[in-house]
Amino acid sequence: RYPPFTKNNPHQANETAPDLLRRLFKDAGPLLDEALSRLEDPHFIGTPQNPNDVTHCKKITKEQGQVHWHQASQVIYNQFRAFYDWPGSYTFLNNKRLIIKALSMETKNTSNDTL
DSSP: OOOSOOOOOOOOTTOOHHHHHHHHHHHHHHHHHHHHHHHHOTTOOOOOOOGGGOOOOOOOOGGGGBOOTTSOHHHHHHHHHHTTTTTOEEEEETTEEEEEOOOOOEEOSSSOEEO
16 A cells, blocks of 8 residues: 655754654644545555655664764754754764764855854
């Protein structure tokens, strides 16, 4: 059987993984009744998912939270947002681990962005 329906729900620019999860749960609640009704319908067929659109995520490890400052600022910022709860973001300074609790991105009128 195919899913009863899909909904495009793009992430927001500064949204962290926990923010996205809360929003998706809130948005999914009202859709549940409709989905269950469709699944009860014996004539319901659904639409197959395009196999080219399927994505998979490997298990995230604690080590992936380490910030690699040589990466582009947008990559660092996106990883911070994605890893906000787990594994978190951290770096090392003088052999001490520093946990990064907040991060923002500033765009200047040059080709470089800064964090």
